[in-house]
Amino acid sequence: MKRGGVASMGVLLALAMVLSYAESLVPVQFFLPGIKLGLANLVIFIALYELDAPRALLISLMRLLLVAFTFGSLFSMLYGLAGALLSFAVMVLLKKTDKFAPVTVSAVGGASHNVGQIIAAVLITKSGGLAVYLPVLLVGGVVSGICIGLLGEVLRKRVFAK
Amino acid sequence: MKLRRPDILLLSAILLAAVLLWAFFALRSSGPQRTVRVLCDGKEIAAYPLSEDREELLTTPYGINRVKIEGGKVRVTEADCPDKLCVYHPAATRSGEMIVCLPHKLVVQIEDGKTDPALPDGVAR
CATH class of the missing domain: 1.20.5 (Single alpha-helices involved in coiled-coils or other helix-helix interfaces)
Structure with missing residues (x-):
């Protein structure tokens, strides 16, 4: 299977969907509804580092679309899109500087994912008061981003290293 | 790593x-907590915290007004005044906003808790 070819992209997309679905089955509620690990981002993270940015973005957007049509909703897609796009832009920029470890890139990506969702929520509900959740979501994003980054690094070493 | x-x-x-x-x-x-103050003839007849939901029937020498506080908003839901302008007035949420019932000389207004309500001001002499 050629790395970055249609077949491998399909496998990664399927993996991202399965991870989203598995996560939606486990009702893990931390201290705020909506804070979750974001396991599907593991695939995006690996695609970003093992393939390239356009491919990672393609997988991310396809996953959002497919998840929304299968077991999500249109609103979850809007929020997810805002989070995914901001997080992706931030991660690509950070990675380009070549100054940060992949775990850091993932952690900041997690934080910006949540910031993107809050921005979308403020725009949709037109209530700036939602910004109160920012501190919690920033920390939550960093924590889940670090988890994803550490997991991703292990997987990269074991699966992708030649 | x-x-x-x-x-x-x-x-x-x-x-x-x-x-x-x-x-x-x-x-x-x-x-400072925001309060809903109700004035009749320029005198304070009632004051409630805006944060607590409640419904009060206020009787003044001019008639009755029902004031409802819900979810940080205040509105007049019922009145026996002739024009009912106070009832049609949209709910007030911001400090300084007021709902007036002219026939009953009644003012419902939201105030920042900054000023001490015990001190006299321009309205209460």
């Missing part, structure tokens, strides 16, 4: 931002 200086700096900057934001919101929400 090793974290170096830039990594540590960036991550601590985000966590610091979170702490600062949290402190900012915490300070703001503990600020």
